[in-house]
Amino acid sequence: MSGILYIKTTKGDIVNQSIPRESSYQSRIRTSIMRLARWNGAWVASTALMAFGPKFLWDRALVFTLLAVGLNVAVGIGMILANKKHIIELDELQRKVYLNALAITVGVAIVASVPYSVMTTYHVIPFKAEIAHLVILMGLTFFVSILYGTWRYR
């Protein structure tokens, strides 16, 4: 499906130019998001396999555990590359929103993780600090930052 975009040239002539109903930018971004979602899903699945496999699937057999770790790292690298490719695909405003969100996320992770670790060491908090807590904090921070950035430039 296509639409028509009329363009007036410097000589005053009106010319038309066919444009797709769904913009190439939109379809590119949709493809990029789907690719990113697939890599993220694969990473979560490989992380679950690495975390629960030794106990529930292969009775702590070292070879399988190492294979699961290797798979997790490989999929993780794929996820990073997909993320990088996604940032390149974004237009300049959306890239700005995305990079701002990443900067805030990294900052929050660094600032929050050290006191959290110290609080655990000195038993200020009644539970043990887990890396999962940091991952959840980063995920939520990134999500809120993206929402804020999108709202700011809406």
Add this chain to the structure above:
Amino acid sequence: MKNRLKVLRAERDWTQAQLAEALDVSRQTINAIETGKFDPSLPLAFRAARLFAVPIEAIFHDEDRRSLATEIKKDTDK
């Protein structure tokens, strides 16, 4: 930075989505530029100038620069 993107678009009866498509950006970006919330990069500004077939300064202008030019003109006229 001020711009005449909305005026030029309206003159041609284009929607933000059509302009976004022509410039290969999102509609949100066009809206943010039109409302002055976001200043486009030089390559995007050049793409817009090419699309509207006008010089780049006919679309985008720096407010401070314009007021500076007015002051200089006033001084020269004295």
